[in-house]
Structures are given as C-alpha cells and as structure tokens.
Amino acid sequence: MEENKKSEDVYDMAIIGSGVVGYGTAMYAGRFHMKTIVIGDAPGGVITTTDVVENYPGFKRLTGIELAEKLKEHAAEYKSVTLLDDRVTNVKKGYDDLFEIMTLGQKRVISKTVVFATGTEWKKLGVPGEKEYANKGVHYCALCDGAFYKGKVVAVIGGGDSSAKDALVMTQWAEVVYIIYRGAKIRPEPVTYDRVLANKKIRLIHDTNVKEIKGDKFVTHVMLDNPYNNSHEFKLDAVFIAIGHIPLSGLAAQLGVKVNAKGEIMIDRDSQTNIPGVYAAGDVVDTRFKQAITGVAEGVKAAYSAYDFIEKTKK
Numbered sequence: 001m002e003e004n005k006k007s008e009d010v011y012d013m014a015i016i017g018s019g020v021v022g023y024g025t026a027m028y029a030g031r032f033h034m035k036t037i038v039i040g041d042a043p044g045g046v047i048t049t050t051d052v053v054e055n056y057p058g059f060k061r062l063t064g065i066e067l068a069e070k071l072k073e074h075a076a077e078y079k080s081v082t083l084l085d086d087r088v089t090n091v092k093k094g095y096d097d098l099f100e101i102m103t104l105g106q107k108r109v110i111s112k113t114v115v116f117a118t119g120t121e122w123k124k125l126g127v128p129g130e131k132e133y134a135n136k137g138v139h140y141c142a143l144c145d146g147a148f149y150k151g152k153v154v155a156v157i158g159g160g161d162s163s164a165k166d167a168l169v170m171t172q173w174a175e176v177v178y179i180i181y182r183g184a185k186i187r188p189e190p191v192t193y194d195r196v197l198a199n200k201k202i203r204l205i206h207d208t209n210v211k212e213i214k215g216d217k218f219v220t221h222v223m224l225d226n227p228y229n230n231s232h233e234f235k236l237d238a239v240f241i242a243i244g245h246i247p248l249s250g251l252a253a254q255l256g257v258k259v260n261a262k263g264e265i266m267i268d269r270d271s272q273t274n275i276p277g278v279y280a281a282g283d284v285v286d287t288r289f290k291q292a293i294t295g296v297a298e299g300v301k302a303a304y305s306a307y308d309f310i311e312k313t314k315k
C-alpha cells in the first residue's frame, strides 16, 4: 500500500457482498456519513431466488427481487455509498492498520473497516450423478430452473424451509412434486408447512435418502435407500436439491477471522469478529436464525460498531 495514500481515497467501510444484508448495512453506514463501498458480483444475493417473501416486516408480500431492489435503492440514496459490481479476490491488512481489498476486475480498495456479508452457497448432496446431471435434471434453484418441468414429475430433497418453499414453487409447473426427506418429519416454518400439507400436488417421502441420480442425456430416475412403492428405483424428471447452505467465509478466514466448525464467521452481539475493524453479518455468521431481517439487523449492528471503532481510533 502506498504510504502517502490520500485520505479521500480511503473508505470508512468496505462491505463484501451485495445481498440484502450488504445493502442494509450500507444504508446505515450512509446515515453515519461513512464513505462506504459495497462490492459484490451477485446483486441482491440469495433472496432473489425466492419467489415470495412474506416475512420481512413492513412488506406483507413481495418478491425476493423486489425486496433486494428496495434495499439497494435505499442504500444508493446516500451520497457516501458506492456500489461496485465486482468479485473480491483477497482481503489483507495493509499499512497503518487499513484493509486492502483486491477484486477480480483489478480494483484495489483501501478501507478502515470491513464487513463480510458474503452469504452462502448451495450445499451439494455428494452422490453419484449429481455433477454429471447438473442442469440436466439436477438443480438447486426452483425459481430459476423450475419452468423447464411443466407437467413433469420432480422431487425436492431436504426438510427445511428451502425444500418446502421450493416444492411449493414447483407446483406451479410440475404435475407432481415429491419432497424426499431423510428424517421423520420436515420442519419448515409452520405457515409454509400448512401450505405444503394442503397442496394436492405435493407428496412427502420420509426417512429416505437419495443414493444416486441416474439418467441418459437427462435425469430419468434416482435410487433410494428405502423402497418407495416397493422399489428402490424412483422415476422422475428432475431433482431440486435444497439441503442447506455452506457459508462463504474463505476470504474472511484467510484474513485470520475466526470461523466455527461449520465454517460460519464467529461474531459477538455487536457483529464484531475477533479482528478489530472487521465485522460480519447475514447467512455467513454463526447465529442460529438465518432470515433476511435477522441478517440485515446484524449488518445494522456492524455499521454502528464500525462507526464507533472509527471514532475511537481517529488519529
């Protein structure tokens, strides 16, 4: 880092990740007049793969894309906030305790504080055929790829909120939607569970794992560890895998940020990590509830904490 870096080139806060958490954090930082940059190459983040959001207070019902757009617009209202469509490749501590952030687009950003709002990626099932049939009957996003399966038979694998929501999304196209769950009873939000039970197109298969995905050019069937209708072979046209997420904490870990056994960034109640000036929020952190509203709230706390940190460390 150049030692005589002009102060106007230095950001107060660099937010890595352009999902709703990144935008919400930037909006608060904007209110503190903090010179802020949000860097991310997946604008809107994972919520844009959700068709209907009904649990963000203040909005009874809107799409994931609409919610992300609203938060983005709100953040961009503040003149001190810049949005950069780019991928961060490295974050390191540089001269004078400032952070140096490099991007794929060869940008170098210098900042007093960093917020990791990097989210998660889809967890893979890890069975034979999964890689081979990716996008040929194996999918991870019902909203993105579901329309290909009009009138077909599909299965969603998993038993959390995502599997239930994906199954409901798929009923607008597919003829029959199975939820294949390894446990005794799926456990989405009760409101979503009621909708699953009430939907005649959805059928539940419990206590069952998919051991292999098979096909020719496209998926034709899966192999189950427990027989269904007396057969281990289960015919279908597609599987949507919704078995959870893996935190994208690699960049933070490289910087020395502590992560737990699940790879989630460990934060305190003020969204601070173990490194002064470094914060994290949203699905990537070690909090139990992973909702848009809880992630945004963690981001808001990160903005407050970063503001305090900058004030206290002012030279």
Ligand code: NDP
Pocket: 055, 125, 157, 158, 159, 160, 161, 162, 163, 165, 182, 183, 189, 209, 242, 243, 244, 245, 288, 289, 290, 291
């Ligand atoms: P979860 O981690 O909540 O659920 C994952 C599901 O997949 C579990 O039922 C788990 O089984 C199953 N599973 C995990 N690994 C395997 C495997 N190898 N083989 C078979 N099954 C497997 O993930 P979600 O994506 O559903 O949710 C992640 C977070 O996002 C949650 O906090 C959720 O509440 C939130 N979310 C909220 C939504 C909302 O609208 N409120 C929508 C979507 C997500 P088991 O139960 O046996 O562990």
